[in-house]
Amino acid sequence: MFEGRNLVIASKHEKEKVIAPILEKELGVKCFVVQDLDTDLLGTFSGEVDRIDDPIITARKKCLMAMDLSNCDLAVASEGSFGQHPTLSFVPADDEFLLFIDKKNSLEIIARELSTATNFNGAQINTEEELNEFATHANFPSHGLILKKSKDDYKNIVSGIRNEEQLQIVFYHLITNEGTAYIETDMRAMHNPTRMKVIEAAAFKLAKKINSLCPECQMPGFGITEAKSGLPCKACNYQTSSIISHVYTCKKCSFIHEKKYPNGKQTEDPMYCDICNP
Numbered sequence: 001m002f003e004g005r006n007l008v009i010a011s012k013h014e015k016e017k018v019i020a021p022i023l024e025k026e027l028g029v030k031c032f033v034v035q036d037l038d039t040d041l042l043g044t045f046s047g048e049v050d051r052i053d054d055p056i057i058t059a060r061k062k063c064l065m066a067m068d069l070s071n072c073d074l075a076v077a078s079e080g081s082f083g084q085h086p087t088l089s090f091v092p093a094d095d096e097f098l099l100f101i102d103k104k105n106s107l108e109i110i111a112r113e114l115s116t117a118t119n120f121n122g123a124q125i126n127t128e129e130e131l132n133e134f135a136t137h138a139n140f141p142s143h144g145l146i147l148k149k150s151k152d153d154y155k156n157i158v159s160g161i162r163n164e165e166q167l168q169i170v171f172y173h174l175i176t177n178e179g180t181a182y183i184e185t186d187m188r189a190m191h192n193p194t195r196m197k198v199i200e201a202a203a204f205k206l207a208k209k210i211n212s213l214c215p216e217c218q219m220p221g222f223g224i225t226e227a228k229s230g231l232p233c234k235a236c237n238y239q240t241s242s243i244i245s246h247v248y249t250c251k252k253c254s255f256i257h258e259k260k261y262p263n264g265k266q267t268e269d270p271m272y273c274d275i276c277n278p
Contacts, residue, residue: 001105001220002074002210003028010059010066010077012039014190018200019076019098026207034069037062045082045187046146048154055079056110059099073103076206078199082120082187094118094198098206108251109221111206115198119143122151122184131171134183140167144191147171149178159186214250215257225249228258231265233273240268 007029009016020031042058043051051058062077078098085093093116100109119138125131138145141162147170148157158170174181189196214222226247230239248257270276 002102005029005074006072007031007074007076008066008070008072009033010037010039010062010075011189012037013188015078015196015199018196019078019203022200022203022207023076026211029074032070034066037066037069039065039077046154046157046159046184047152048157055081055095055097056099059097060101060108063099063101067101067103074101076100078189078202080187080195080199082118085116086114088116091116092118092120094120094195096195096198096202098199098202100206100210105219107219107221109206109210109223111202111209113198113202113205115201117194117198119185119192119194120187122182124150124180124182125171126175126180128168128171131167131181131183135167138185139194142193144186144188146184146186147174148182149174149180150182151184153182160188160191161186162191214253214255216255217250217253219250219252221252222248222250222255231261231268233270233276234267235270235276236273238273238275240273242268242272 007023009019009031011033016031016033023029024031039062040049042061043049059077059079063075067075076098078096081095085091093114096113098111121138123134125134135145145161146157146159147161161167171181186192187195189199209223210220212222213220224246227243228245229241229243231242231244233240243263245258245260246262
């Protein structure tokens with residue numbers, strides 16, 4: 001279905017470096033980017049432009065923008081969010097979505113990678129010691145930094161800082177003229193190798209999902225749509241919150257398949273049971 005077709009990667013932040021090799025190998029497509037695509041119009045991590053839509057809608061808009069500019073009917077886009085992990089308190093997370101659109105076959109496939117591997121952070125600083133401490137924890141200079149007057153001030157923002165000299169110059173300019181500075185990690189993919197790795201993991205998931213065909217209609221994208229809990233406790237047989245089955249659904253023909261015991265075990269350790277270990 002995809003062999004030999006052109007696929008536009010909707011990115012201005014060099015995400016094609018990790019996405020293209022995977023999709024070209026796994027799908028047989030020929031990936032390219034359009035240079036005049038400005039995805040920053042849909043939102044920026046540094047805050048100058050607010051993202052008004054959720055990640056899926058934003059990724060879809062990116063795909064459609066790239067398709068219009070390139071006259072290509074096959075596209076993929078990535079959209080990430082950063083903040084507290086949804087289930088792990090006080091743990092920062094990178095939540096990446098990859099969206100694949102095939103206009104020719106009216107197909108849309110989504111992959112997600114939620115990772116705690118991120119340097120996402122920000123802080124108000126006043127001294128060189130605080131500057132250097134933040135930079136060290138943020139993996140600078142392999143990872144870019146952003147400096148500005150305060151968290152919500154975007155007038156004199158300097159992003160993409162990747163060398164010590166520039167970091168010092170911008171910091172002392174802010175301290176001298178404003179009396180304070182706000183530093184944060186630059187989360188754009190080309191300035192954040194850690195994030196690029198998470199996008200790469202999402203691309204592997206996407207390729208695997210695209211190559212998963214529906215047993216009934218053979219359409220790509222036959223993936224998990226629901227995870228059911230209720231794996232019984234090995235000691236008391238009480239239904240725990242652990243996964244007992246995955247439900248696969250075809251978006252094209254609505255065929256449903258339930259796969260029991262996806263994690264290779266039919267009972268759960270009593271330590272995860274609310275009765276045995278309340």
